Amino acid sequence: MNNNLVGIIMGSKSDWKGTMEYCSETLKQFGVKHDVRVISAHRTPKRLHKFLKNAEKNKMEVIIAAAGMSAHLAGVTASLTTIPVLGVPTESKLKGLDSLLSTVQMPSGIPVGTVAIGKAGAINSALLAVSILSTRYKNIHKKLKLFRNKFEKKVPKRPF
Numbered sequence: 001m002n003n004n005l006v007g008i009i010m011g012s013k014s015d016w017k018g019t020m021e022y023c024s025e026t027l028k029q030f031g032v033k034h035d036v037r038v039i040s041a042h043r044t045p046k047r048l049h050k051f052l053k054n055a056e057k058n059k060m061e062v063i064i065a066a067a068g069m070s071a072h073l074a075g076v077t078a079s080l081t082t083i084p085v086l087g088v089p090t091e092s093k094l095k096g097l098d099s100l101l102s103t104v105q106m107p108s109g110i111p112v113g114t115v116a117i118g119k120a121g122a123i124n125s126a127l128l129a130v131s132i133l134s135t136r137y138k139n140i141h142k143k144l145k146l147f148r149n150k151f152e153k154k155v156p157k158r159p160f
């Protein structure tokens with residue numbers, strides 16, 4: 001497992017702190033090698049094409065694309081590759097609702113697996129990527145099972 005199994009791309013550097021850094025941190029917890037890039041569908045389209053060419057060549061297995069406002073990064077990415085794309089809508093002046101709708105409302109044919117807005121979505125996109133990878137990699141499956149067991153134990157039985 002030398003190559004990056006997951007690629008995290010985000011429309012702006014401003015998507016990193018407080019949001020996508022948690023996606024990377026979560027993947028690290030599972031020992032999943034990943035690449036992290038700032039790539040925008042509208043600001044750096046050439047970068048996106050180059051990234052995807054390399055991703056396919058290097059057999060990347062999941063791409064996580066985060067963007068805010070008129071967030072078309074995940075959709076455009078999904079249209080250019082058959083690698084599964086998870087979309088993270090990031091927060092905005094409209095509290096990320098614009099990002100959510102832009103990411104989730106893909107017309108039929110080109111799917112984007114969209115998660116929640118912001119930090120929760122960033123973490124869940126990593127966990128979903130881990131879950132996808134766990135069907136193929138036994139070591140990742142084992143770590144995911146352990147994580148789920150610990151997770152359940154952390155929930156208090158009573159609210160007081």
Ligand code: RP5
Nearest residue numbers: 011012014066067068069090
């Ligand atoms: C999107 O526009 C980015 O994903 C970011 O969430 C949003 C704002 O970008 P900046 O103006 O902060 O660079 O493309």
